[in-house]
Amino acid sequence: MNVSNPIQIKLVAFGVLQEIIGAPSIFISCDPNLESCKENLIKQYPALAKQAIQYAINHQLASENIALTNGSEIALLPPFSGG
Amino acid sequence: MEEKKKKKVFIDGPISAQFIADSISKHSSKKNIGAHNIFLGQIRQDKINDEQVIAIEYTCYKEMAEPILDAIREDCFVKYPLTCLHIYHSLGLVNAGEICLFVFTSSAHRQAAIEACSYLVERIKKEVPIWGKEILSDTSSVWKNNQ
Numbered sequence: 001m002n003v004s005n006p007i008q009i010k011l012v013a014f015g016v017l018q019e020i021i022g023a024p025s026i027f028i029s030c031d032p033n034l035e036s037c038k039e040n041l042i043k044q045y046p047a048l049a050k051q052a053i054q055y056a057i058n059h060q061l062a063s064e065n066i067a068l069t070n071g072s073e074i075a076l077l078p079p080f081s082g083g
Numbered sequence: 084m085e086e087k088k089k090k091k092v093f094i095d096g097p098i099s100a101q102f103i104a105d106s107i108s109k110h111s112s113k114k115n116i117g118a119h120n121i122f123l124g125q126i127r128q129d130k131i132n133d134e135q136v137i138a139i140e141y142t143c144y145k146e147m148a149e150p151i152l153d154a155i156r157e158d159c160f161v162k163y164p165l166t167c168l169h170i171y172h173s174l175g176l177v178n179a180g181e182i183c184l185f186v187f188t189s190s191a192h193r194q195a196a197i198e199a200c201s202y203l204v205e206r207i208k209k210e211v212p213i214w215g216k217e218i219l220s221d222t223s224s225v226w227k228n229n230q
Contacts, residue, residue: 014144015214016226056212059147075144075212081227082141082172082213083124083184083204 007032007070011041015078020047035065037074052079092152093143093174097181098123106169110189116166118193120200124184126177134219138178139227144212155206163199165190170203172213 006029030037056075173183190196215227
């Protein structure tokens with residue numbers, strides 16, 4: 001059973017996702033894993049559910065439910081459109 | 084000898100023709116180069132919902148973009164026999180008709196420079212966390228989608 005304590009993470013968002021969140025960065029609390037962080041975010045910002053999002057943890061793309069620690073930086077990245 | 088120094092990529096605003104010309108002329112002292120290839124990305128005046136794109140405003144996640152650009156650069160040097168390579172990308176506002184991306188590869192013979200340049204452009208567009216917001220003539224905006 002998961003009895004882990006919530007942690008504080010820094011969330012940074014870019015492009016259209018920054019417009020949905022309403023700020024370049026916010027602090028949120030969640031259980032220490034990415035899935036919990038995603039669930040909390042979508043509860044708080046339902047418009048995110050319709051968006052294509054890649055997540056990065058401490059500047060590395062995260063494709064699975066990896067563990068988070070206090071102070072982790074989670075980035076919400078919409079599809080890239082450089083060039 | 085290959086040149087693999089870390090270089091500044093991001094430029095505030097458009098990349099000027101003078102900057103590109105200066106960059107070319109700096110290579111005249113490297114006499115082992117026999118071929119350069121250059122890609123220039125220019126802001127296209129697309130039409131979206133009957134409005135013209137007048138500019139693109141670029142933002143990026145620098146802390147993530149810089150190590151990715153370093154890795155792309157390293158991979159390119161492993162894959163192709165290059166003398167040097169340079170990547171410049173605009174941030175902030177770039178008007179239609181202005182240059183926003185400048186990729187410059189040099190090698191002893193043309194094939195490596197040409198193929199490496201194309202390889203870099205594709206990887207930059209696909210892997211680097213940069214976003215373009217298209218500013219339309221009625222002052223509304225649309226987030227750009229790469230083709």
